[in-house]
Amino acid sequence: MSELNSIALKIVSSGKGILAADESTGTMTKRLESVQVTSTAENRLKFRNALFASESMKSCIGGVILYDETIKQSVGSLTIPELISSSGAIPGIKVDTGAKALSSSKEEKITEGLDGLRERLKEYYKLGARFTKWRGVYIISNDYPSKVAIFTNAHALARYASLAQECGMVPIVEPEVLMEGNHNSKTCLDITTEVIKKCFDELILQKIDLSGIILKPNMILPGVNSNENINSEKIAELTLKCLIDSVPNEVPGIAFLSGGQSEIESTENLNMINLKNTSDYKMTYSYGRALQQSALKYWSKNQDDIVGTQKIFNHRANMCSLAAKGKWNKELEKK
Ligand code: 13P
Secondary structure (H helix, E strand, O other), rough: OHHHHHHHHHOOOOEEEEEOOOOOOOHHHHHHHOOOOOOHHHHHHHHHHHHHOOOOHHHHEEEEEEEEHHHOOEOOEHHHHHHHEEEEOOOEEOOOOOOEOOOOOOOOEOOOOOOOOOHHHHHHHOOOOOEHHEEEEEEOOOOOOOOOHOOOOOOOOHHHHHHHHOOOEEEEEEEEEOOOOOOOOHHHHHHHHHHHHHHHHHHOOOOHHHHHOOEEEOOOOOOOOOOOOHHHHHHHHHHHHHHHHOOOOOOOOEEEEEOOOOHHHHHHHHHHHHHOOOOOOEEEEEEEHHHHHHHHHHHHHOOOOOOHHHHHHHHHHHHHHHOOOOOOOOOOOOO
């Protein structure tokens, strides 16, 4: 087993998943301001540290994705990567520099960050990171995604993945087909399948060790403005069809983004995916909003109650962990 494969498996095995705490300062500012908290470096650390020091880190969280600011912060004598490692989780880092307008297709985006990436990766490795994340985004409409957006984002994801592996870190490959729009689940299935297939074409062309990556896809859902009625069984069926059709067998783990689903929806859907999964891929979570939302809301009103904040986060992480094993049900949410 390669070193990269063992890191990837450690992150996604035994009902563990990923805490995506890699919001850029701009995004974190929006999240904090939405709950009337001023976005200072100190406040951003205070909230995140409450999560990183919680009990469920040991049992439910295999990896934490950090942002550049956070990976360089410390609490007492411990750096944040040391704090995360002390609970048995692996520190990771977002390395893309954001999605920018694609010059040839103005409404779409291309993710940037390849310039100087090798040097930044080496620095992050020294700071303790052992995995990385890069997110490409795709919109669905009558005209989009364009072939250009599908190809250029796949190419960039593969160039990033190659550099991450060269530097000894597992790349999370995240092609996110956004939920915005009035498209139905069949369109989401067709487009997500095409997007993921193109990513693997490029990953294979660029000789990525597929046993040392984690795929972070969206689930297959109707657009947020669609009037299609869909239950979690159908979502799980379509999501599994998409992944079985597009992901090579060597890939050890698939960790879904929550993408705007509620905490309960994302847990219920992940649980159903695991109940129906007959493949060897580990199917787990790499949630940002769906792990943090309730904890952030509580903390915003009770900033000194770290234990109370952690209780809420622990519950959410435990629910997600049960869903990653197909052992969640609605009754458990009430406890
Ligand atoms: P959400 O789960 O909030 O979609 O965030 C996951 C993520 O890392 C997006 O890049």
